[in-house]
Amino acid sequence: MDGDLPVVSESPFGPDVPVRTGRSFDVPVAGESPFGEPRRSLRKKAGGALAGAGLLAAKFGAYLKGAVLLLPKLKLLTTAGTALVSVAAYSLFWGWQFAAGFVVLLFVHEMGHVIQLRREGIKASTPMFIPFLGAAIFARSLGDNALAEARVGLAGPVLGSLGAAVVAVAAVVTGSDLLLALAYVGFLINLFNLLPVLPLDGGRAMAAMAPWMWFVGFAALIPVAIFFHGSFIIFLILIFGGREVWRRWKLRKTRSLEQAAYYRVAPRHRAMVAAVYLGLIVALALGMAETHILASAGHSFRSL
Ligand SMILES: [Zn+2]
Numbered sequence: 001m002d003g004d005l006p007v008v009s010e011s012p013f014g015p016d017v018p019v020r021t022g023r024s025f026d027v028p029v030a031g032e033s034p035f036g037e038p039r040r041s042l043r044k045k046a047g048g049a050l051a052g053a054g055l056l057a058a059k060f061g062a063y064l065k066g067a068v069l070l071l072p073k074l075k076l077l078t079t080a081g082t083a084l085v086s087v088a089a090y091s092l093f094w095g096w097q098f099a100a101g102f103v104v105l106l107f108v109h110e111m112g113h114v115i116q117l118r119r120e121g122i123k124a125s126t127p128m129f130i131p132f133l134g135a136a137i138f139a140r141s142l143g144d145n146a147l148a149e150a151r152v153g154l155a156g157p158v159l160g161s162l163g164a165a166v167v168a169v170a171a172v173v174t175g176s177d178l179l180l181a182l183a184y185v186g187f188l189i190n191l192f193n194l195l196p197v198l199p200l201d202g203g204r205a206m207a208a209m210a211p212w213m214w215f216v217g218f219a220a221l222i223p224v225a226i227f228f229h230g231s232f233i234i235f236l237i238l239i240f241g242g243r244e245v246w247r248r249w250k251l252r253k254t255r256s257l258e259q260a261a262y263y264r265v266a267p268r269h270r271a272m273v274a275a276v277y278l279g280l281i282v283a284l285a286l287g288m289a290e291t292h293i294l295a296s297a298g299h300s301f302r303s304l
Pocket of ligand 1: 110193
């Protein structure tokens, strides 16, 4: 049950990733001891080693910077490349067809976020896949205010659920058990991502509805963790989610003008976010129940 991760995707590593440049390393000039004159031999050696390490670090920094600058040009390659690696990884446990379908469903979900981010005027990377953790996109921010954050957050499950629904219809039309199982898992991962805790999509929606729900969602993770037998993903969400909830809550409590402006949402808009959020949960639960029943009933759904 490896969802669209939560984690990376929607950002713990996203906006917070410091991009190190060569300059941020302190590089002693080669041959010049950073320790001064006396007791030359040992210090000179140590200084030389340090200088070497510094140069290496600087080179590595420059290399990293180059790689980061190159990333946008390689984005299709990284999306396709990481998708293939993920399909291969999931194939170790499932058949390759199911693995491929699963990665496509993750892609559709992530593209929901990407499309909405672009509509908000925020540049976003195309999705990258992380085996067993899901998928990630990278963006500078998730919107200028809580309402935009909720729109970006909900766009993933909206498109992702539509994708799973298309697979469900295809399953009924073709009578394919594989597609039916895929649709079920598709509904499940989208529902899972609606848990009202950061950094999941449901937590993004809560920013515009009721941020205190982050704590409810956090508490709800504990029974979920037990249900999934201490899954590594839940563990990551507990750590990153806990950190992010705490950080944002503290920031919010400063009651600065900036924070107040960020969380100001008109009641009409709050109601719209709530309607989409709850509507998605109901639709996904129905979708799961339906595909589950169909699957347990064998092929009898052909007569439906
Ligand atoms: Zn998402």
